Amino acid sequence: MIGNSDFLMGASDSNQAPEFQQLETPEGELHLRFALTSGQQLALPAVGINEVFDPSPDEITPMPNVSPLLLGTFNVRGRVVWVADLGQFLGDPKPLNADRTQLFVIAVEDQDTILGLAVDRIVKMQWLDIDNLQASSSAPDGMAPFLKGEWVFEEEEQVVTLSLLDRISVLRSARWAA
Known part of the structure; x- marks a missing residue:
């Protein structure tokens, strides 16, 4: 009740639902985790997406006479966005399978x-x-210039290596001109 002085003063109620009592402040920064065709997982900071x-x-x-790394263009609310196979750009030996119902594109x-x-897929x-x-x-030599580092941690009883992609290095790379 709004007129309740405990509510207005922020007094705690021991009868609160357990999900509200156990909320914790997350540590670190929010990242989008995704995978290449080879299965390698990378992350990008959410603020850069x-x-x-x-x-x-x-x-x-598809566009003629452009780098083979570029899949083509995509119209996003009237703005033309070039779409590239990130795995191929980073030297992944397996090209992205474009013969499926949908692609995952991170702008x-x-x-x-x-x-x-x-x-290939968005993980979480x-x-x-x-x-x-x-x-x-x-990291393979061709990928190393585009990575800021990696996290190594255990998840579901498996050791996971997650590389942090440097979006600025990717965007400014001379590889796009090839």
Whole structure:
């Protein structure tokens, strides 16, 4: 009741629902976790992501005479977004399978440059502590310049290595001109 002085003064009620009593403040920063065709998992900070799309392959228009890394363009509310196979860009040996009902595209932007990074699957959103980031030790040479580091942790009784992608390095790379 609004007129209740305990409510107005913020007095705690021991009869609160358990889910409200057990809320904790997450540690670290929120990241989008995703996987390449090879199964390798990477993460991007949520604050660096404009949007995540799931277009069908026929919504992406192939363009002639461009880098083979680029799948084509996609219209997002009147804005043209180039879509690239992130795995191929990073040197993943398996190309993205575009012969399926939908693709997963992560739109990232820096200044006036926007790019859609097509990935095999979106894993989940996860809070990750930047203080626990380690130097990349297992990344292939072609991928290393685009990584800020990696987290190694246990999840569901398995050791997981999760690499942090540097979106600015990806957007400004000379590989797009090849």
